[in-house]
Amino acid sequence: MEQERFRSNSLAETEAFLSSSYTPMTIGGAPERTGARIERRTLGELTVDRLAFDFTMSYDARPLEKICLVTVDRGVLTSGEETCGPGETFLVALPDRPYVGEVRAARYTITMFDTGLLEEVGQGPEAVRLTGQVPLGPAANRLLGRTVAHIRDTLLVPGFADQPLLTGAAARLMAATTLSCLPHTGSGAEAGRADGRDGTSDTLRRAVSFIEDNAHRDIGLAEIAASVPVTPRAVQYAFSRHAQTTPLGYLRRVRLARAHEDLKAASPSHTTVTAVALRWGFAHPGRFAVAYREAYDLTPGSTLRG
Structure with a gap:
């Protein structure tokens, strides 16, 4: 930083x-x-x-x-x-x-x-192109302000800012929140139909392989699409049609699995749950614990101690 x-x-x-x-x-x-x-x-x-x-x-x-x-x-x-x-x-x-x-x-x-x-x-x-300056309502204004404060006060501090996977995640979080809160021209349904011819199971297979080989790196939708290669919209359509998730949702799932493996292999005297979570791009310990329990039906701490 x-x-x-x-x-x-x-x-x-x-x-x-x-x-x-x-x-x-x-x-x-x-x-x-x-x-x-x-x-x-x-x-x-x-x-x-x-x-x-x-x-x-x-x-x-x-x-x-x-x-x-x-x-x-x-x-x-x-x-x-x-x-x-x-x-x-x-x-x-x-x-x-x-x-x-x-x-x-x-x-x-x-x-x-x-x-x-x-x-x-x-x-x-x-x-996607922004068409207005003001959030879409009071709730959108609050969400946008809370995201700015979270990144400024939590992620851009020593310890968090030194984790490479959090670097790209913070920027994409800010961009995604901006799109959800400000008026823009995007139309997901039309985009999916336009690139439907590329949203095949082969597209999904290639994208999944790239994600699993590069989950330790700061990658996003653009890099995943370029690895296939197809447009970002085609990758999104392939995951939605064949895997019922999004490319970045699948990336989070892979990183959660890698964190699970690290916790199983680690010693509680040499690492902490927070350190493993940060290594795999999970900035909020509470949300990491919730996602972990939903996936593995136990807490990260019990895995580390076990």
């Missing part, structure tokens, strides 16, 4: 840092007291920044070409026609569009990742 910190009372320095970190922009305002403070943490394809401005700052920016979510803790942010306050999360702008707005004495979190992750967790590059 990479970390970077910035603090300044200079408007010019702040503009230069924001332009190099996000996209070229022009800002205006009158810094007072402690001015601008930014802390950046980068985990693989995911960047999470915590920002605080003790003044009102306006900005005029070029397209980001990335997904950029803003979660407000204090103050007010505007972007285009959208205005958000504490407890709200929104998309600062559609990735391919310039944007203008204002930060009014605010403290907030920016979560940023490549648009390609939406294609990976969705239905393919032509099927």
